[in-house]
Amino acid sequence: MATPSPTPRQAPPLSDQVEFGPGISVSPWLARSTLLRHAVFAIVGAVALGVISVSLGAYRDFQMATVAANVVAVAGLTVLIGLSGQISIGNGAFMAVGGYVAALLFIHLHWPLELIIVAATVAAALVGAVFGIAAARLRGPYLAGATLMLAVALPFFATRFSGVLGGDQGLGFFITVPGFLGVNFSLSRWQAWLSCGCGLIALLLLANLVRSRVGRSWRAVRDDEVAAALAGINVARMQILAFIVSAACAGLGGVLLAIVVGTVSPGLFTLSLSIQLLTAAVLGGLGSLAGAIWGGALLVLAPTYLQDVVVSHGFASQTTSSSIPIVAYGVVLIVVMLIFPRGIQGGLSRLVGPIIRRGDDAPAAPTPGDDPRAVLTRGDDPPRSPRERTSWRRRSPAADRKEKGRR
Amino acid sequence: MVEFLEFTLTGLSAGMIYAAIALSLVLIWRGTRVLNYSQGAMAMLTSFIALEVVYATGNYWLAFAIAMVSGLGLGAVVERIVVRQVTGRPPLNAVIVTIGLLIGIEGLAGLFFGGNNRSFPEPYSPNGLSIGKVALGITRNDIFIGVAVLAAAGLLAVVFQYTSIGLRLRATAFNSPVARLLGVRVGRMLTLGWALAGLLGALAGMLVSPSTLLSPNSMDAIFVLGFTAAVIGGLESPVGAVVGGLILGVVLSYAGGYLGSEVVNLFGLAALLLVLMLRPTGLFSSAPARRV
Numbered sequence: 001m002a003t004p005s006p007t008p009r010q011a012p013p014l015s016d017q018v019e020f021g022p023g024i025s026v027s028p029w030l031a032r033s034t035l036l037r038h039a040v041f042a043i044v045g046a047v048a049l050g051v052i053s054v055s056l057g058a059y060r061d062f063q064m065a066t067v068a069a070n071v072v073a074v075a076g077l078t079v080l081i082g083l084s085g086q087i088s089i090g091n092g093a094f095m096a097v098g099g100y101v102a103a104l105l106f107i108h109l110h111w112p113l114e115l116i117i118v119a120a121t122v123a124a125a126l127v128g129a130v131f132g133i134a135a136a137r138l139r140g141p142y143l144a145g146a147t148l149m150l151a152v153a154l155p156f157f158a159t160r161f162s163g164v165l166g167g168d169q170g171l172g173f174f175i176t177v178p179g180f181l182g183v184n185f186s187l188s189r190w191q192a193w194l195s196c197g198c199g200l201i202a203l204l205l206l207a208n209l210v211r212s213r214v215g216r217s218w219r220a221v222r223d224d225e226v227a228a229a230l231a232g233i234n235v236a237r238m239q240i241l242a243f244i245v246s247a248a249c250a251g252l253g254g255v256l257l258a259i260v261v262g263t264v265s266p267g268l269f270t271l272s273l274s275i276q277l278l279t280a281a282v283l284g285g286l287g288s289l290a291g292a293i294w295g296g297a298l299l300v301l302a303p304t305y306l307q308d309v310v311v312s313h314g315f316a317s318q319t320t321s322s323s324i325p326i327v328a329y330g331v332v333l334i335v336v337m338l339i340f341p342r343g344i345q346g347g348l349s350r351l352v353g354p355i356i357r358r359g360d361d362a363p364a365a366p367t368p369g370d371d372p373r374a375v376l377t378r379g380d381d382p383p384r385s386p387r388e389r390t391s392w393r394r395r396s397p398a399a400d401r402k403e404k405g406r407r
Numbered sequence: 408m409v410e411f412l413e414f415t416l417t418g419l420s421a422g423m424i425y426a427a428i429a430l431s432l433v434l435i436w437r438g439t440r441v442l443n444y445s446q447g448a449m450a451m452l453t454s455f456i457a458l459e460v461v462y463a464t465g466n467y468w469l470a471f472a473i474a475m476v477s478g479l480g481l482g483a484v485v486e487r488i489v490v491r492q493v494t495g496r497p498p499l500n501a502v503i504v505t506i507g508l509l510i511g512i513e514g515l516a517g518l519f520f521g522g523n524n525r526s527f528p529e530p531y532s533p534n535g536l537s538i539g540k541v542a543l544g545i546t547r548n549d550i551f552i553g554v555a556v557l558a559a560a561g562l563l564a565v566v567f568q569y570t571s572i573g574l575r576l577r578a579t580a581f582n583s584p585v586a587r588l589l590g591v592r593v594g595r596m597l598t599l600g601w602a603l604a605g606l607l608g609a610l611a612g613m614l615v616s617p618s619t620l621l622s623p624n625s626m627d628a629i630f631v632l633g634f635t636a637a638v639i640g641g642l643e644s645p646v647g648a649v650v651g652g653l654i655l656g657v658v659l660s661y662a663g664g665y666l667g668s669e670v671v672n673l674f675g676l677a678a679l680l681l682v683l684m685l686r687p688t689g690l691f692s693s694a695p696a697r698r699v
Contacts, residue, residue, distance in 0.1 A: 081499070134680060137687045141442055145638030146676075146683055152631050153676035159669050271631070275444075275506060282503045323518035330511025334489060337504050341496045 034211050042204045049196045053189055061192040062260065063300060068195035069256035071296030072202045074280045075289055076249020079206060081278075082287025083215060084242030085222030086135065090147030091250040092274030093154045098124040098251025099258035099269065103171040104164070113175060117198060121252045128247020132240040151274040155266040170265025173258050195256045202252055203289055209245065210289070218242055250277075283336050285343025294344040303329060413545075414664040415657060420549035422656020423556040427611035428633025429640060429648035430560060431604035436642045437580040438600035441490060441501040445508035447630025449485070449605055450612030452512055453478045454621055455520050457613060458527060467530050474609045482605020486598045516623040524625070527616035552614045559610055560649055563603065567645075576600060632659070635675055639682045641689025650690065654678065 053061055077091050102120035105111045111119070131150065135143055158165045165171065177190045209215055220228040221238045229235050258264045276299055284295025306325035340347030428446060435443045457474035461467060489508060493501045531547035567573035578586035579596040587593045611633070612626060619625050636655045640647025655678060662674035682690060 087499075134684065138683055139687070141436070141642055142638055142683055142688060144442065145634055146679055148631060149635055149672070149676040149679050152628075153672040156669055156673045271627075279503055279506055282499050286497075286499065322522070323514050326514030327511050327518065328514075330507045330509070330514055333507030333510065334504050337496075337500050337507070338492050341493075341500055 035208055038204050038207045041207075042200045046197070046200055049200075050193070053192050053196075058186055058188045061186070061188040063304070065188070065192040065195040065260040066257070067297050067300045068192070068199035069253045069260060070277075070280065070299050071253075071293050072199050072256060073250045073253030073277055074284065074296045074299070075203060075206055075292035076246040076253070077277050078281040078284065078286055078288065078292045078295070079210065079218075079249070080242050080246035081281055082285075083210065083218040083222060084239055085218075086239055086242060087140070087144050087278075088135075088147040088243075088246065088274075089144050089278055090149075090151035090274050091246065091277050092269045092271065093147075093151045094124045094128055094247040094250035095254030095257065095273070096154055096264070096266075096269035097127045097247075098254030099173075099264040100158075100165060100171070101251075102255040102258055103173040103264045106173055106175075107171060113194075117252065117255050120255045121248050124251020124254065125244050125248035128250075129240065129244045131247070132243025135243060136236045136239045148271070148274075151271045154269070158266045166265070168266060170263045170268070172263055174262050175259055191260050195260060198252060198256055202249060203292075206245075206249070207289055214238075214241065279333060283333065283343055285340075285345030285347075288343070288345040291343050291345030298344075302332060306332075410664070414660045416545045417549065417664075418657035418660025419653060420545060420552050420656070421660060422636075422653040423553050424611050424615045424629065424652075425633045425636040425655050426649040426652025427556045427559065427607050427614070428630060429637035429652045430563070430645055431607035431611070432634060432637045433640075433642055433645050433648045434563075434600050434604040434607070436637075438576070438597050439486075439490065439494070439501075440498065441505065442634075443601075443604065444502065444505040444630075445485070445512060446604065446608045446633070447626035448509045448512040448516075449478070449481050450608035450629075451621070451623060451626040452516055453481060453605075453609035454527065454612035454616045454626075455516055458525060458616075458621060459520075461528055467528055471530075471613055474613050475606055478605040478607075478609025478612075479602045480605070482608075483598050483602040485605070486601035490601070491594075491597075513623045520623070522623060524620040524622045527621045529617040548617065555610060555614060559607060560645070563607075564645070572599070632675065635679050638689060639679055641686075641692030644689070644691035647689055647691030 049064065053064060073091060073095055077088060080091075081087050098120040101123040102116050105116045105119055106113075131147075135146060138146055158170070159167055162168075175187075175191070175194075177185050177187055181190065210218075217228070217233045217238050220231060220233055221235050225235050228238075254264075254269065257268065261268060280295030280299040281292065282295075283298060284293070285291030303325055306328045310324045310328075336344065342350075428450070431446055432443060435441055435446075453474045456477050457470040460470035460473050464470070485508065489504060490501060493504050529548045531551050533546050533548060535546055536550075565573075567577060575586070575591045576596050576599065578589070578591055579593050580600070583593045586596075611629065615629055616625065619629065632655060633652070636652040637648050638651070639655060640649070640651025655675065658674055658678045659671050663671045666674075686692070
């Protein structure tokens with residue numbers, strides 16, 4: 001369990017490993033070092049984002065920064081749900097912890113920004129640890145209920161301690177452009193670069209974590225807790241660790257969001273934000289960091305885009321222009337789920353993957369609608385309740401045959 | 408002491424509404440293993456329909472009946488057209504689909520009825536009741552709420568326990584493949600379960616809207632508390648849903664009454680966590696903790 005056995009199946013990126021694109025194939029020397037490969041992806045991403053940022057206007061910078069903040073939070077959630085098999089509908093609460101801690105440190109202690117970001121992330125991780133210890137006993141909808149209530153109850157602190165936390169008004173959090181970038185560097189571009197930089201670092205760390213022993217243990221716990229425990233994995237510890245990682249990501253996302261918006265207030269971290277994070281994680285494709293990028297981008301860009309479409313079609317009245325995008329967003333959620341049952345990333349790798357991947361190792365694209373068991377030949381199913389798990393664990397006959405052929 | 412009685416009674420009255428939402432969630436969960444996040448939005452929509460009927464005719468009871476029927480219809484339509492498509496897929500897909508429904512229905516309501524808060528009629532007088540000189544802090548309407556929810560729950564219990572269709576519903580919830588082999592039309596039973604849940608939700612919407620006012624988002628908070636009540640009671644158990652709703656209603660009423668309204672949600676979280684720490688699958692859950 002601990003060391004990956006060097007079977008031929010290890011070499012190409014299977015779908016349960018993190019992909020940065022649909023089935024991007026890499027040369028052998030890159031494939032050998034996970035860290036190196038991910039670092040190359042991160043650098044390429046950074047360059048691409050920089051080019052985009054320079055060539056587009058200030059509003060796009062703002063959008064990029066918001067997307068980056070959301071992607072980090074969604075990535076944490078997708079790791080929690082897709083890999084460790086737990087669920088949280090309350091990650092907005094951890095975002096709030098990160099944002100508020102950062103704002104407090106900024107206002108009262110005047111710490112440097114990079115230190116504030118780290119400290120706020122750690123603070124959110126600590127809160128996540130406390131909640132994760134409580135949550136490790138809960139499963140499925142019960143965990144969903146507890147985390148949902150967490151997100152609902154948290155604004156209490158902002159109003160109760162309004163002297164420190166600023167009540168409904170919240171706290172201001174205005175950063176300035178550092179001097180070495182020159183006087184003409186716009187604030188929104190600095191925010192975008194900061195957010196995207198932090199986002200890339202977080203994704204890089206997550207990608208390595210997911211491919212490590214910890215990630216494999218999470219997947220084992222998700223697929224079968226009893227089998228994982230028999231294999232020597234401390235199930236509860238792994239689940240708590242997943243909560244900590246997820247909360248830390250949410251905290252970082254919260255700090256970045258606070259930096260972009262310029263304030264932290266209860267209105268920024270609402271229940272609907274928590275629900276949108278869940279939505280984005282599932283829409284993008286659970287367990288996939290590329291999916292988190294899709295989901296985070298969709299979260300920010302879809303409502304603005306729909307709004308633009310509605311306005312440009314001449315629905316000028318106040319009610320229609322505010323309601324039609326909402327209706328359309330709801331319909332988009334449903335339709336994407338019906339067309340891409342495994343999220344956008346799952347749909348993409350099903351469409352593009354077989355074309356790009358070569359040879360025998362390309363797994364046949366499963367069609368989840370036909371036979372639920374066939375899905376299990378690939379490792380990245382979302383979790384299901386313990387009750388269903390027993391009957392679903394069997395592999396499809398086709399997969400068994402394939403396995404025998406290999407031996 | 409009088410204060411305590413007052414808080415208890417108002418808490419029970421509010422708890423009845425949470426119980427109705429919780430019951431509707433339990434009905435759907437037992438049948439289809441789906442948590443219906445759009446339950447509150449569906450209740451909001453039927454309440455708006457009822458309100459339009461009241462505006463048009465002035466007859467509360469006609470509006471009430473139409474709300475119940477439209478709740479039945481909405482539940483059935485949602486199950487047939489949307490939820491049926493995601494059965495057999497990963498369970499979170501169903502959750503996202505119901506969240507999509509929630510957003511879509513709220514947007515539609517905003518489109519057709521506007522985003523403003525609207526006052527909602529009460530069937531009975533809003534004057535406080537009293538025994539002798541002691542004010543009870545509740546109204547005739549609160550009593551109507553309690554009676555209506557208990558009657559609906561009792562009726563459902565009778566249907567489930569003593570009728571042939573109830574037996575088929577239970578068989579479907581217990582083990583749908585076997586039920587299908589024994590000749591139960593499982594698909595229809597699932598639709599019926601969703602329809603009944605829609606009816607309970609519509610009832611909750613009619614009962615709670617006078618006090619919360621009606622707007623596209625007005626049922627969100629009620630839904631969260633109803634969900635919490637269902638989790639406290641254990642999602643498998645209808646009795647648990649009612650008990651969970653009452654417990655939650657009373658706890659929140661004490662917290663709001665003695666400590667101020669801003670702590671209410673915190674106490675909701677505390678009650679939920681306390682129950683789940685003692686019993687991780689709710690108070691009335693009979694399912695084994697984990698299967699190997």
